[in-house]
Amino acid sequence: xxxxxxxxxxxxxxxxxxxxxxxxxxxIFGIMDLVNLAHGSLYMLGAYFAATFAAFTGSFVLGALLxxxxxxxxxxxxxxxxxxxxxxxxHLDHVLGTFGLLLFFNELVRLVWGPAGxxxxxxxxxxxxxxxxxxxxxxxYRLVIILVALAVAALLYVVVMRTRLGMLIRAGxxxxxxxxxxxxxxxxLYTLVFGLGATLAGFAGLMQAPILTVQIGMGENILILAxxxxxxxxxxxxxxxxxxxxxxxxxxxxxxxxxxxxxHSMLSVEAALTLAPAISSMSIYMLMAAVLVVRPxxxxxxxxx
Amino acid sequence: xxxxxKVFGVPLPACWLAPRTALPAAVLVVLGxxxxYAxxxxxxxxxxxxxxxxxxxxxxxxxxxxxGYGGMASFGHAVYLGIGGYAVGILWKEGVASGFVxxxxxxxVSALFALxxxxxxxxxxxxxxxxxxxxxxxxxxxxxxxxxxxGGDDGMTIGxxxxxxxxxxxxxxxxLYYLCFALLLASLFLVSRLVNSRFGLVIQGTxxxxxxxxxxxxxxxxxxxxxxxxxxxxxxxxxxxxxxxxNFISPAMMYWxxxxxxxxxxxxxxxxxxxxxxxxxVTYLLLxxxxxxxxxxxxxxxxxxxLLVAIFMHGGIEGLFGGRRRD
Numbered sequence: 001x002x003x004x005x006x007x008x009x010x011x012x013x014x015x016x017x018x019x020x021x022x023x024x025x026x027x028i029f030g031i032m033d034l035v036n037l038a039h040g041s042l043y044m045l046g047a048y049f050a051a052t053f054a055a056f057t058g059s060f061v062l063g064a065l066l067x068x069x070x071x072x073x074x075x076x077x078x079x080x081x082x083x084x085x086x087x088x089x090x091h092l093d094h095v096l097g098t099f100g101l102l103l104f105f106n107e108l109v110r111l112v113w114g115p116a117g118x119x120x121x122x123x124x125x126x127x128x129x130x131x132x133x134x135x136x137x138x139x140x141y142r143l144v145i146i147l148v149a150l151a152v153a154a155l156l157y158v159v160v161m162r163t164r165l166g167m168l169i170r171a172g173x174x175x176x177x178x179x180x181x182x183x184x185x186x187x188x189l190y191t192l193v194f195g196l197g198a199t200l201a202g203f204a205g206l207m208q209a210p211i212l213t214v215q216i217g218m219g220e221n222i223l224i225l226a227x228x229x230x231x232x233x234x235x236x237x238x239x240x241x242x243x244x245x246x247x248x249x250x251x252x253x254x255x256x257x258x259x260x261x262x263x264h265s266m267l268s269v270e271a272a273l274t275l276a277p278a279i280s281s282m283s284i285y286m287l288m289a290a291v292l293v294v295r296p297x298x299x300x301x302x303x304x305x
Numbered sequence: 306x307x308x309x310x311k312v313f314g315v316p317l318p319a320c321w322l323a324p325r326t327a328l329p330a331a332v333l334v335v336l337g338x339x340x341x342y343a344x345x346x347x348x349x350x351x352x353x354x355x356x357x358x359x360x361x362x363x364x365x366x367x368x369x370x371x372x373g374y375g376g377m378a379s380f381g382h383a384v385y386l387g388i389g390g391y392a393v394g395i396l397w398k399e400g401v402a403s404g405f406v407x408x409x410x411x412x413x414v415s416a417l418f419a420l421x422x423x424x425x426x427x428x429x430x431x432x433x434x435x436x437x438x439x440x441x442x443x444x445x446x447x448x449x450x451x452x453x454x455x456g457g458d459d460g461m462t463i464g465x466x467x468x469x470x471x472x473x474x475x476x477x478x479x480x481l482y483y484l485c486f487a488l489l490l491a492s493l494f495l496v497s498r499l500v501n502s503r504f505g506l507v508i509q510g511t512x513x514x515x516x517x518x519x520x521x522x523x524x525x526x527x528x529x530x531x532x533x534x535x536x537x538x539x540x541x542x543x544x545x546x547x548x549x550x551x552n553f554i555s556p557a558m559m560y561w562x563x564x565x566x567x568x569x570x571x572x573x574x575x576x577x578x579x580x581x582x583x584x585x586x587v588t589y590l591l592l593x594x595x596x597x598x599x600x601x602x603x604x605x606x607x608x609x610x611x612l613l614v615a616i617f618m619h620g621g622i623e624g625l626f627g628g629r630r631r632d
Contacts, residue, residue, distance in 0.1 A: 029432075035432060035435075037565070082612055085616040086615060086616065089615070091378070091431070091432060091435070092372075092378055092568070092572050092576065093572070093615040093616075094615070095378075095380075095435075095565070095568055095569075095572070096568070096569055096572045096573065096611055096612075096614065096615040097611065097612045097614075097615030097616065098612075099565045099568070099569055099611060100569075100607070100608040100609060100610065100611025100612040100614075100615065101608060101612060102608070103604040103607055103608035103611070104604055104605060104607075104608025104609055104612075105608075106604055107602045107603070107604030107605045107608065108605065110602065111602050111605065220561075220562060224439065224443065224561055227436055227439070228436070228440065231432075231433060231436045231437075235432065274451055274452075274453055275451065277447075277450070277451050278447050278448050278450065278451030281447035281450070282443075282444040282447050282448070285440040285441070285443050285444045286444070288436070288437070288440050289425060289426075289437055289440055289441065292426075292428075292429050292433055292436075292437050293425055293428065296428060296429045296433060297433075
């Protein structure tokens with residue numbers, strides 16, 4: 001039972017990271033109608049920046065803050081230079097252009113930081129485990145990820161639902177032309193939204209960095225998961241992204257943890273060991289396919305366009 | 306009506322020597338002469354490189370059939386390369402070396418998989434279609450990773466090429482090359498016949514306006530599904546060829562970035578033009594090869610180049626020569 005709770009927490013933690021990535025992706029998708037395959041590169045950049053700045057300043061927190069600023073700047077510069085000409089073009093041109101950006105960033109990182117990958121070590125205070133309920137010790141850092149990501153989600157909710165900027169973002173998601181016609185500086189709005197998305201992606205990357213190694217291509221696997229999340233949640237819906245991210249995180253983690261045993265009770269050891277990883281990796285894609293067959297617009301379709 | 310160009314007073318056919326027809330012809334002639342060059346210079350690498358280009362061009366041609374002509378942007382097309390390749394690899398491992406069994410199985414399994422994927426995902430459209438095809442491809446990718454008997458994550462070296470009972474010897478590099486070449490030509494012929502048939506007109510009409518096609522009494526779904534299956538089968542054949550060409554299969558053949566590569570080749574060459582995917586594949590792979598010889602970081606140049614193509618070149622390379630843009 002304790003093991004189950006622990007795995008659930010792991011699932012929620014993965015879900016939170018996916019949410020940070022998917023929130024930016026779904027905003028960019030919903031508002032600018034842009035398929036951004038380079039979003040995972042910003043996740044990677046966030047992790048590399050954090051590792052570099054943390055080594056440079058000697059402080060994890062300071063390094064993380066600097067990395068956030070750096071990723072935000074990178075995102076906005078990228079938007080102005082490379083992304084802006086792609087708005088309004090067919091989706092396949094987005095795929096071509098941002099796939100090019102993905103190749104570019106992978107090589108750039110290899111050029112600047114080398115092919116070996118990096119590690120980002122946690123401050124010693126974070127290395128302990130805390131007792132959540134009697135008998136269950138959980139790594140403090142993973143708990144911090146969950147709480148910080150929840151705080152970011154709440155902040156995002158407040159910004160999107162309660163501020164003028166958020167009002168414009170929502171208006172942009174439902175009718176771009178009308179927002180522009182009403183005299184809003186739509187270019188600036190797009191740059192800000194892209195910068196916000198980049199910051200969230202970079203944040204996800206630097207939070208994940210101490211758990212996994214920082215390496216080239218780290219954004220590619222998780223980018224696809226984030227796409228699955230926004231498709232399940234419904235494109236343009238932050239609420240949908242949140243719900244879908246938690247579902248995907250839980251299914252992925254619990255599948256990996258428990259499927260081998262479940263299968264083992266039905267099949268031979270050998271068959272279970274072969275099937276379990278494949279099925280648990282496939283499970284979220286099966287979920288997505290099922291959701292799309294039943295609800296082709298996702299669980300929470302954004303205001304109909 | 307433009308006056309026909311004349312050479313020594315003899316009028317030429319209207320399209321003759323227009324860049325749009327001259328370039329594909331030139332590319333095909335060059336591809337056909339590669340073995341001559343390889344024999345003359347004793348450089349077998351050219352055969353390997355261009356053979357690979359032809360196989361991937363075949364895959365791109367099949368993707369173009371659904372994406373360019375049919376408007377079905379599949380982001381999981383590399384999965385058929387994988388299925389075709391694994392059909393050859395698995396059969397070899399189980400002791401079936403005959404190409405007369407391996408290749409039809411590769412094509413049939415790919416077609417069957419395309420039938421299932423198409424039947425489910427053609428219900429959705431736009432970005433949702435892109436993503437659901439990606440999802441199915443990723444599922445097969447993870448299945449292949451789990452196949453420990455066939456190399457699992459690392460892939461498997463195939464010990465011998467498909468044998469065709471003396472009809473053709475795939476271990477002879479030149480024969481293998483010309484087989485790739487012939488199959489590429491055959492795929493181009495197949496696609497050109499398809500898209501100009503009634504079937505192809507329905508497919509293209511559905512791409513521009515599905516509602517109108519329904520209004521004139523055609524049920525587009527069945528046509529799109531058949532088109533999707535044909536493209537899958539064709540790409541499965543390319544996959545079998547690829548396995549025979551490299552003697553190696555691995556899940557990486559169908560990772561989503563490989564599907565991205567195929568999409569890039571098609572869009573780069575020009576969506577919905579017969580020869581565009583071949584031009585795109587040749588350009589993309591030769592550029593990659595050339596750059597990796599002069600720099601350690603080819604992606605630094607290819608990446609921005611793709612971005613520039615996306616921004617400035619409407620209609621890809623084929624679009625430069627007045628090809629029609631088909632979105």
